[in-house]
Structures are given as structure tokens and as C-alpha cells.
Amino acid sequence: MKKIWFALVGLVLAFSASAAQFTDGQQYVTLDKPAAGEPQVLEFFSFFCPHCYQFERIYHVSETVKKNLPQNVKVAKYHVEFLGGDMGKTVTQAWAVALALGVEDKVTAPIFDGIQKTQTITNADNLKETFVKAAGITPEEYDAAWNSFVVKSLVAQQEKAAADVDLRGVPAMFVNGKYMVNNGGLDTSSMDNFVQEYANVVKFLVGQK
Secondary structure, eight states: OHHHHHHHHHHHHHHHHHHHTOOBTTTEEEOSSOOTTOOSEEEEEOTTOHHHHIIIIISOHHHHHHHHSOTTSOEEEEEOSSSSTHHHHHHHHHHHHHHHHTOHHHHHHHHHIIIIISOOOOSHHHHHHHHHHHHOOOHHHHHHHHTSHHHHHHHHHHHHHHHHTTOOSSSEEEETTTEEEOGGGSOOSSHHHHHHHHHHHHHHHHTOO
8 A cells, every 4th residue: 555655646746847847938838818719739830831841740749749638638730821822821721621521631741742842732723633632532522612611611710710829930839728839948859859748748738727
């Protein structure tokens, strides 16, 4: 019994030590104006952003964060339109199509690669072809979703969410509409340490109200 008690005390102390490592202004920043009604964990990205490409395709930050969170935590990923010139808005609407059809996991890698690696996605037609090939949908299904009220609403939702948190750049992750992970304040001694600390900070912030 005594061993169990000491083990529990050890766990509590370990958690306290871990939590104490995360301080406002260092690993995360408290927003001046909280945004109500947003998902518990909200990530902003752009397919045109080189750092977002690294986050997603090389370091798998989003994937690690999701695996580290309780299953009931609502996680959302929104595209921003302020990168990519004229294509920025087009790709944001295409991402809304992916959200509406539930094919985000199927198209994320092909779109990233097509824009940043092979440069084969340069216009709306290339983008639609990528959806057809990667997600197994028909051109007609894509067009129907593209012109739907649901997709238009999702585009507006993404834009509003970015404005609500006063988004300044990507990649960025917000928690409970109150906190932003401070990418520059995390452990960069190795990429593994950075990714794991990122996931731990998000999990810690989810528990903060």
C-alpha cells in the first residue's frame, strides 16, 4: 500500500513539474481578447506556407497533437487565404470542400506536395484534379460541393475564426479560444523534443479554462 501511495505521489509531482515548465509568455501566450465558440484546439495553416509543409509532412506536429489529446477534444484545422496570391482564396474554398466531404486526410498530402514540391497545382483545375484522384470523388461531386451553401459557410467560418483570434501568421494553434502556442518558445534542441513539447503544451492548455 505504501508503495502505491509513493507511486501516486510521484505521479502528482511529475505532473506538477511538467505543468510548471509551461508558462504564459514562454511556451504559450494568453490572448488579449478571448474568442468564444471556437473548437477546443484550432489550427491555422496554408498550403503555400513552407513551415506549414514541414509541420505537416516532415514533423507530423498535427498528428502528434491529436494522438496526445483525449478523444472527446474537438480539433479543427482551418486554411488561411492571405498566402498564395490569387490562389489563396481558391485553395481556402477547396479546403472547405474537403471539410464538407470529410476527405481532409486524403487530400492534405497531395495538395501540399502539388503546391510546394512538384508545383503541379497552379490553378483551380489542377486542384480539382487532385481531389478527384486522391479522394476518389467525381468532378461533379466536387463542383456540387464547391457551389454549396455548406462550403460557402465554411469559408466564412474560417475567415471569421482567423479574425476572432487576430491571426498574424501560420502555422498557429489556439486552445479554448484563449491561448496560442508560442512556437518560438518551445524546446528546439531537437525536432523530436520540439514536437513532443508542442503536443504536451496543447494538452496542458486544453485543461485550462
